[in-house]
Amino acid sequence: GILHDSSIPISCITIDEAHCVSEWGHDFRPDYLEIAAIRRQFPEAVCLALTATATISVRQDIMQNLQMKNPKVFTASFNRANIFLEVKPKKNALQQVTDCIRRHRDESGIIYCFSRKHADELTASLDRMGFSVLNYHAGLSDKVRADHQDKFIKDKVRIMVATVAFGMGIDKPNVRYVIHYDMPKSLEEYYQEIGRAGRDGLPSHALLLYSAGDIHKIRFFFEDSADPEKAEMLLKGMTQYASTRKCRRQLLLGYFGEVLKENSCAPEECCDNCVCGPVPDLDVTIPAQKFMSCIIRTKQRFGASYIIDVLLGSKQKRILENRHETISTWGIGAGIEKDDWFALSEALVEAGYIQKYGEYNVLVLTKDGQDALVQRKTIKLPLLLHQSTVLNAPQQKKSSNPMFMLHKKGAFVKTLGENDLALYEEIKEWRKKNADEQNVPPYVIFGDKTLEELVEKKPQSEAELLSIFGIGTAKAEKIGSQLLRIISERLE
Incomplete structure (x- = not known):
C-alpha cells in the first residue's frame, strides 16, 4: 500500500488521539508505537500529534515514542468553564x-x-x-x-x-x-x-x-x-x-x-x-480512634476496604481465615455507613494521621496518628457524611444555583412569558422540521444559543437578523424570511 512506497510524496503525518502512543496515557495501544517506523520511512514529512487528554508525562512520552526532536508544543487550556x-x-x-x-x-x-x-x-x-x-x-x-x-x-x-x-x-x-x-x-x-x-x-x-x-x-x-x-x-x-x-x-x-x-x-x-462553601470541621475523635485502633489490631497490613469490613462486623472468608472476628475492633463501627467510613479514611490520610503504602494502599499510622491515638487527642476534620447520624454531622446545604440545578436553557425558558414561550417552541419546532427534511441534526440549522437570541431580541429586519449569534449572510438569505415571518406573526 501507500505506506510501503517511500517514493510517494507525503508532506504531513497526523496522529489523532496521540495519548494512545504513551504508556502513561489512559488508553495506551502498543500498535501506536509502530508509527515511529512510518515516520522514519518519510523523514521529510511534518509530524502533527493531537490529543485532548495529555498530562505532562504523557506529552513527554509522545515526543519520545514518535521520535520528535525539539518539537513545538501547543497547549490550550484544559478548563471547560461552562x-x-x-x-x-x-x-x-x-x-x-x-x-x-x-x-x-x-x-x-x-x-x-x-x-x-x-x-x-x-x-x-x-x-x-x-x-x-x-x-x-x-x-x-x-x-x-x-x-x-x-x-x-x-x-x-x-x-x-x-x-x-x-x-x-x-x-x-x-x-x-x-x-x-x-x-x-x-x-x-x-x-x-x-x-x-x-x-x-x-x-x-x-x-x-x-x-x-x-x-x-x-x-x-x-x-x-x-x-x-x-x-x-x-x-x-x-x-x-x-x-x-x-x-x-x-x-x-x-x-x-x-x-x-x-x-x-x-x-x-x-x-x-x-x-x-468550606466544609465545617467535625469532631470525629471516637470513630477516628476506632479506625486507627483497627489498623493497629490488624497489624497495619491491610487497606481501607478490609479495615472497614472488620469495623462493620463482616464475616467474609478472608476475615474469618485471619481470625479478625475475634479482635476487639470487630463490629464496633456498625452504626456508621460504609461510605462514611471511606470518607473518614480519606480525611485521615489527607490530615496526615495515616498513610497509604504500596500497590494495595495498605494503611499505616503516622507519628501524628500514633500520638493522637495514645494521647486520646481530639480530632476535628473537614468532613461531610452521607447518612450516618452517629456523628451528628451537619447537613450539606442545598444549592440554589440555577446552573447547579438546570442548564441555562432551562432557566431561560422559565423566565419567558406565555407569548415568548410560544415563540420559542414554534421556532424550535420549525428548526426540527427543517432538519428532518434535510436529514441533518437540528444544530446544523442553528444552535440553541441562536434560538435563545431570536426569542430574546425578536429581529424584525434582515439587518437585525444578522446581529443574531450564528446567523451570517448565507444563512439569512436561506432561512431569514421564514424566521422573520414567524416572529412578526407572534408580534401582531
Missing part, C-alpha cells in the same frame, strides 16, 4: 439518574456505564419509565450502533446510555449533561467524556455517581492490565478527585499541569464543593 462539576455518593443510582434527566427535560444527555450489562439494564429501565433513550456499546452490531448514534446526533432520541466505546468523533454541540453511572478508570477518561457536553459553550452539567464498590470493580480487571501499577496510579487520581472536599476544577486542571487562576470562575458555576 461545565458544572458535581459528584454524589451513589445511593439509589436509578433515582439519582432520573432526577438529573428530569432537571434537563427535553435536552440531550449521555450516561456512561462501566459495562455492557449495566448499559443494557439502565437503558431498559429508563425506556420502561418513558424516557427517550437508546444504548451503545461494542456488543451491538455495527449497523445497530450506527443507527443509534445517528438518531442521537439528529435529536431523534434524547439520551444515550453507553460504555467508553461511545464518543470518539462525536461533535454534537448541544449535549447538556454527562452522567457517569459508574466511576471511570482515570481522570483522563473522565475529562474526555465530560468534554462531550457543552461544545456550544452553553452551561452544561457533569454528574459523577461515586461508590467505593466501583473501585473494587475496576481493580478486578487490573490482572488483565498490561501494567497494573500504572492502572492503580491512574485510578488513584480518579478517587482523589471524587473524594476531595476542595475545588474539583482546581484538582482536575492541576492533574493536567494547569493552574486555575484566582477568581477565574464564579463559585456557583464551578463545582458542588465551591457552591457549598
